[in-house]
Amino acid sequence: MARTFVTAEEVAKRAGVSRSAVSRTFTPGASVSKAVRRKVLKAAGELGYRVNRLAQVLNNDRSNLIGVVGANLSSPFISKQLDLLSIGLLRQGKQCLLLNAADARQDIAPLIELLFEFRAQAIVVLSGEPPGSIVDECIANGVRLILINQRLDRTDTNMVLSDDSHGADLAALRLIKANCRKVAVVTSGSQTPAQLRRANAFTQRMQAEGVEVVAWSGGPTSYESGLQAGRELLADKAIDGAFCVTDLLALGFLDAARLEMNRRVPQDISILGFDDIPQAGWKSYELTTVAQSFESLTEKVLSALDSDDLETRLQVVPVTLVERQTAR
Known part of the structure; x- marks a missing residue:
């Protein structure tokens, strides 16, 4: 038969106190004498007693x-x-x-x-x-x-x-600084509100600056979706910039550009992400990105x-x- 947890009753018996004294000892702010507290803590330590937090929740309106x-x-x-x-x-x-x-x-x-x-x-x-x-x-x-x-x-x-609109604007200005003339904006098929805010703000800024924007959307928010976006978009040699609305998409896009589509980064194409996940700083990527702390x-x-x-x-x-x- 499996051993059960030590109960408050067992602690009370060993300490020679009441069950309520054990309860008060382990209840923050409850009234209990120093002598009783010492007895209870000594008995609890000897028996390996732990407070039943689930039981405490039952006695209160709210848990932690x-x-x-x-x-x-x-x-x-x-x-x-x-x-x-x-x-x-x-x-x-x-x-x-x-x-x-x-x-x-x-x-x-x-x-x-x-x-x-x-x-x-x-x-x-x-x-x-x-x-x-x-x-x-x-x-x-x-x-x-x-x-x-x-x-x-x-x-x-x-x-x-996150300040998505400002971040997308920073990405757009950076690609303008890189003299990009035809850029891609990559989102996943999930179309979350954050992704849409980033994509829309980026597109508006680029169009205001007279830069052509090609939108791509598909799949989950994953490395594989970014890889697929790179394969499809970079068949167009005129695309010289890309903003991926998450770093995970950007890492896939980056690998597609370098490893499959024979595009030099950043000489042939500039690629930016968003989030600054730990992998963005890895030596194999060194991704320029918009960071939210x-x-x-x-x-x-x-x-x-x-x-x-x-x-x-x-x-x-x-x-x-x-x-x-x-x-x-």
């Missing part, structure tokens, strides 16, 4: 769980974001409950409803847009909802957005967890151009 919902968790951008966010939550004494939305397609409502059952303190949505009814339910239940790179037309939801993004999400200040309802992550080796 922060629900995190997202798809494409293996992508470098999401995985880096998760790494920093989970560490930040632990430092604040909170726990991260991660739900993979890969099988949820466009409707992440069931996953958010599941988090209600765990009495989550807040929900961070990395990707996907929750329906209005779910947002209303979050507000009604006092569950803070934080959306990353998703923008809703309402003031009761926290949103953290992962640290700043994480800081803004964490600040939104506890603040009721209206100024934190919409926070913008600043972006900068990172010069490397893929633009003339």
Whole structure:
């Protein structure tokens, strides 16, 4: 028969105190004498007792769980974001409950409803847009909802957005500086709001400067989609610049240009990405890209967890151009 966890009753028996004294010892702020606390902690250490956090949740209206919902968790951008966010939550004494939305397609409502059952303190949505009814339910239940790179037309939801339009403008100006005359803008078939903002802002700037723009869209947001875009677009020898709306797309596009389409980078074509994922700085790529600070993004999400200040309802992550080796 499998050994069960040590119970509070067992600790109380060994310490010679009541069950409620054990509970008060492990409840922050509860009243318990120093003598009783010493007895309880000594007994707990000898028995290997650990507090049952699930039981604590049952006795309270809210847990210290922060629900995190997202798809494409293996992508470098999401995985880096998760790494920093989970560490930040632990430092604040909170726990991260991660739900993979890969099988949820466009409707992440069931996953958010599941988090209600765990009495989550807040929900961070990395990707996907929750329906209005779910947002209303979050507000009604006092569950803070934080959306990353998703923008809703309402003031009761926290949103953290990268400065996509400014970043795309920086990319456009850099390709203009490289004297590009015919450029490609590459998005995935997912057509997320962030990708559309970047593509539209880039196209508007280029057209205003009299530069021809060719748009390509297809597949998931992946290295393979960027590779396919490069194969198809670079059959046109006139294309001398490309802006891929994520670094992952850009790395695939870059390899297609150099390894399959016999195009020299940056001599024949200048290629820019967006995000500044760790792989963008690898020696085999040295991708020139628009960087949004992962640290700043994480800081803004964490600040939104506890603040009721209206100024934190919409926070913008600043972006900068990172010069490397893929633009003339």
